[in-house]
Amino acid sequence: MSGETVILRAEGIARKFGSLEVARDISLALPVGARHALIGPNGAGKTTLINLITGSLKPDAGRITLDGQDVTALAAAERVRRGLTRTFQINTLFPGLTPIESVLLAVCERKREAGQFWRRLTSHAEAVDEAFAILRQLHLEEVATRETRHLAYGQQRLLEIALALATRPKVLLLDEPAAGVPKDESAALFSVIAALPADMAVLFIEHDMNLVFKFASRITVLVSGAVLVEAEPEAIRADPRVREVYLGSVGDQHAELRR
């Protein structure tokens, strides 16, 4: 891994909820263009780690650097402005807005144009074009003007990603992008993720091992708030400790792991 530029680095991240350690000395480094999977049994602290990295939660200890700059003390919105963006496991969208409005809002925020109350929305021509291009990229152009609450669930999952892309992230953290999506559709969703720009580092949480092994070039296994192992997919597949964790908790995932 030498030679590759690290874009996101988390060092010694720790966090306690009362006496429960939800993150224990977690370190992680994503090079530019990474496709990194974060796996582990339920309650391992995967979403918590994303919350800690993106600033939704404050770590008790540890340091997060983005593109060489320490962002540990920055608010979530400020991290997004610097290129560290996430999506949510549970849809966190604007139900009463249409996809074009939602993505346009995100684009305007990125361009620092969202506070301009004296300009007509349609005068932000570049932003409108860009928002529509993002929707097209995610196959949402047909439903661009339909209220988000009326979209099919799979389309809402895509909109989650569209909103994140509008911030032009250098690092994108996807919290179970295919959560709740039927198996046949989740492959299509991951093909969208696979088509993301090659210089964007992507960290994703996913339970379907087939998708993990197909799309990840590196995998971190998290157990009880700590990193069990981090390695390339082949090594993870062969690792007896990983098998044990999955056998101990969820049997059928163990079967998938062997395939």
Place this chain on the structure above:
Amino acid sequence: MRTERAISGPAATWLKKRNRISTVEIAFWLTTLLPFVLFPSYLSLASQIAIAALFALSVDLVLGYAGIITLGHAMFFGLGAYAAAVLAKHGWGEPLTGLLAAALIAGVAGFVTSFIIVRVQHLALIMITLGLGLLTYELANSFSSITGGTDGLSVEIWPVLGIFDFDLWGYTAYGYALAALFIGVLAARRIVNSSFGLALTGIRENSARMPAIGSVYRVHLQKIYVISASMAGVAGALLAETTGTVSLDTLSFQRSADVVVMLILGGTGRLYGGIIGAIIFLVARDRLSDLNPQYWYFWIGLLLMAIVLVMPGGVLGGLARLFQRNAK
């Protein structure tokens, strides 16, 4: 920097159409001219309605669009009223400068209080706005050398633009208030149809997502709070100028509560909801207090409950739903 080049595509067309002025709107504004010819004896009521509507519009900007619940907006209404009246008391009765002074003072008060407002939510927010309102009321009461205390102030206002004297019938008063309301609606319309208006709707729809799209949304909230406070101040100044008096009543909790009731009756987040609500509320008060001056709030209470239960989106929300159903 500014790109005014035309956008195209179905989504762009939809965005443009979204904010088009409708024939209903034009018809509505033509109707507002009717009192001049049809009901000249109700001109003073009509100007009360126009003023209350502007006040309700200012509340709609924060409550309906940005989701800030307030029960203390009379604070800004009253500050505006006193700003214009005190200015006139000290020998400058020019009405337009009065409005400007009101907008400025209420805006500054809005800016100062906005730092607290954006830090609290839900019940705490209601209590903070309520508290600020009560505070301002008692401050005005105790500084009676400036405000006239419980007696209030009676002032001389110069003709509008140096031409239109405030007449007994209320022609000038209504024309003046209506013009101010019209400009207020145009301004509010521009604001809610901007990217800023979109951001406000985003905050109302799901404030949890806003940081994740890189939005430091407290700044947006502060901005709309200041704009709304200024507008409420102008409404207050209009009342002081058209009636030539100002009293503590402009700062009262009752006024803060009434304006929210008007807005909810008419429908929040729709620009015209406050106007419709003001018409219903004040016409009802006028009619009902003729019948029974003491208990007319009984009927307002009943009306409010009926509308909230039957038409959760207010009168305009109910009409919009009816219209959509027929269109399908």
